[in-house]
């Protein structure tokens with residue numbers, strides 16, 4: 379079957395306590411920050427939203443189905459490697475990414491200085507030029523759990539095509 383499909387993803391991870399010293403990974407890049415994110419995997423909230431968008435577009439469920447957080451195999455998992463596996467699943471079915479748009483939701487860290495590095499890291503995994511992977515961020519004007527700095531959220535939208 380030929381065609382184009384759209385998918386969306388959303389994820390949330392809580393910040394570690396300041397004592398925990400876990401690295402903060404966003405879009406496969408280590409981002410200097412005083413806290414990391416809590417997760418069974420490396421807790422890369424932006425890549426998790428992106429994977430869910432890809433799986434959703436292809437009608438393949440969600441990341442919890444593919445990489446259960448009860449499975450010790452995924453403890454500390456590198457989300458960039460999980461993304462490679464998701465891309466393999468899509469490629470097997472003939473899907474290619476057209477473009478993707480990923481939004482970080484939180485007050486800090488500011489992504490401005492890291493935006494291009496994030497695009498350059500993830501675009502090759504998606505098989506697109508970095509211009510086809512947009513990375514953006516918004517605060518929630520200090521409202522809610524992201525506004526209080528308790529964690530980060532991310533949203534992603536992707537378009538895929540085949541045939």
Ligand SMILES: Nc1ccn([C@@H]2O[C@H](COP(=O)(O)O)[C@@H](O)[C@H]2O)c(=O)n1
Pocket residue numbers: 482483484485486487488489490514515516517518519
């Ligand atoms: N974590 C963040 C949040 C925001 N930005 C940049 O700031 C701009 C303004 O954010 P508002 O929530 O006030 O609209 C936003 O468009 C981003 O460019 C950021 O870099 N990192």
Ligand SMILES: C[C@@]1(CO)OP(=O)(O)OP(=O)(O)OC[C@H]1O
Pocket residue numbers: 389390416417418419420421426441442443445446447448452455460
């Ligand atoms: C990728 C996984 C693997 O345990 O990562 P987690 O860090 O548990 O993150 P979450 O977004 O809660 O669920 C997705 C999981 O499948």
